[in-house]
Amino acid sequence: MVTKDQVMKVLEGIDDPELHRSLVELNMVNNVEIDGATVTVDIKLTIVGCPLKAKIKDDVTAGLTALDGVEKVEINFSAMSDDERKELTQQLTGKKPATGFTGTKPKHIIAVASGKGGVGKSTFTANLAVALSAKGFQVGALDADVYGFSLPRALGVVGQPTAVGDMMIPLENYGVRLMSMGFFTDDDNPVVWRGPLLHKAINQFISDVHWGLLDFLLIDLPPGTGDVAITISQALPEAQVLVITTPQPAAHSVAGRVAKMAEKTNLSVIGVVENMSYYQLPDGTRDYIFGKGGGRDLSQRLGVPLLGQVPIETRLREGGDAGRPVAAFPDGSAAAEDIFKIADAIVEKIGAVRPTEPATP
Ligand SMILES: Nc1ncnc2c1ncn2[C@@H]1O[C@H](COP(=O)(O)OP(=O)(O)O)[C@@H](O)[C@H]1O
Numbered sequence: 447m448v449t450k451d452q453v454m455k456v457l458e459g460i461d462d463p464e465l466h467r468s469l470v471e472l473n474m475v476n477n478v479e480i481d482g483a484t485v486t487v488d489i490k491l492t493i494v495g496c497p498l499k500a501k502i503k504d505d506v507t508a509g510l511t512a513l514d515g516v517e518k519v520e521i522n523f524s525a526m527s528d529d530e531r532k533e534l535t536q537q538l539t540g541k542k543p544a545t546g547f548t549g550t551k552p553k554h555i556i557a558v559a560s561g562k563g564g565v566g567k568s569t570f571t572a573n574l575a576v577a578l579s580a581k582g583f584q585v586g587a588l589d590a591d592v593y594g595f596s597l598p599r600a601l602g603v604v605g606q607p608t609a610v611g612d613m614m615i616p617l618e619n620y621g622v623r624l625m626s627m628g629f630f631t632d633d634d635n636p637v638v639w640r641g642p643l644l645h646k647a648i649n650q651f652i653s654d655v656h657w658g659l660l661d662f663l664l665i666d667l668p669p670g671t672g673d674v675a676i677t678i679s680q681a682l683p684e685a686q687v688l689v690i691t692t693p694q695p696a697a698h699s700v701a702g703r704v705a706k707m708a709e710k711t712n713l714s715v716i717g718v719v720e721n722m723s724y725y726q727l728p729d730g731t732r733d734y735i736f737g738k739g740g741g742r743d744l745s746q747r748l749g750v751p752l753l754g755q756v757p758i759e760t761r762l763r764e765g766g767d768a769g770r771p772v773a774a775f776p777d778g779s780a781a782a783e784d785i786f787k788i789a790d791a792i793v794e795k796i797g798a799v800r801p802t803e804p805a806t807p
């Protein structure tokens with residue numbers, strides 16, 4: 447017959463899918479009964495009707511039936527009381543700082559910037575996040591482009607984040623944990639931001655979100671210079687900037703804007719990515735629709751490396767519209783291949799430690 451210790455050991459290895467911490471550590475395991483080959487576990491969910499109940503049930507059942515001497519697993523679910531939830535929040539958050547992260551900081555923070563809109567900044571950010579996740583890194587994405595949030599669509603994330611106490615739990619898809627103002631507004635009623643409110647909202651997305659342990663936090667900045675970049679730099683002075691541009695040679699005005707932003711915010715620029723570099727025709731020749739050399743030019747002006755180029759690709763655009771990022775369905779996509787190469791270049795450039803176990807795609 448199995449022992450309670452053996453059962454608890456298995457449960458210690460099973461994480462709550464939202465909070466990314468063990469069920470035992472989160473005090474979600476209420477009671478364990480062993481009756482011959484039947485194990486009964488009482489589990490307290492953070493909220494009633496927790497959408498991830500089925501996943502927890504599957505994980506616990508699979509984990510326990512793998513034990514010798516266990517034939518049947520029964521799980522009784524209940525919900526935490528307000529007090530228990532409060533205690534959990536306290537445990538998750540510790541003491542909240544005035545600005546910056548609650549809990550452990552992400553190892554690397556990359557703010558993705560561009561001189562102007564429409565260059566593919568959000569599309570690239572979404573795909574880079576998916577690519578880094580596929581390489582086994584823990585990845586979060588913060589949609590800080592509050593005027594034109596597009597990461598929820600690009601990553602196919604719908605719904606509203608749940609709250610545990612006064613912390614929001616990011617929504618997750620393709621292994622990327624996402625927080626966006628788009629979860630709280632609807633397209634028909636755009637938010638008009640005034641300075642102090644914007645500052646506050648951005649700070650809340652950093653301090654009031656249970657990001658969990660992250661290797662990378664990618665931040666989709668609004669185009670241009672602007673208040674958001676300054677707020678981010680104050681809350682996260684360790685953030686680094688990645689610049690997206692198109693190949694037009696008119697890059698010097700963009701370079702000026704980005705350089706000014708870096709100077710104003712004191713954030714260092716790690717490199718440039720050129721997007722929409724060319725369109726590959728069926729016969730293999732390349733059509734440089736938007737001109738040539740803009741990425742190289744901008745990187746030289748900023749004194750940083752050109753980390754890669756991404757072609758114009760119908761599948762990339764379609765994937766973005768359909769919430770199926772091409773990096774998650776990379777077969778036969780040249781753009782996805784380039785995005786994965788750029789992810790490697792970024793990992794190399796900032797010296798991110800490779801995770802030991804890459805996630806199976
Ligand atoms: N390499 C690319 N090939 C084809 N379409 C692209 C590419 N990059 C971006 N797009 C498309 O261009 C449009 C603008 O991209 P978006 O990421 O929203 O730009 P930004 O965030 O810079 O404003 C979107 O419709 C997107 O799907």
Ligand SMILES: [Mg+2]
Nearest residue numbers: 567568591596
């Ligand atoms: Mg955008």
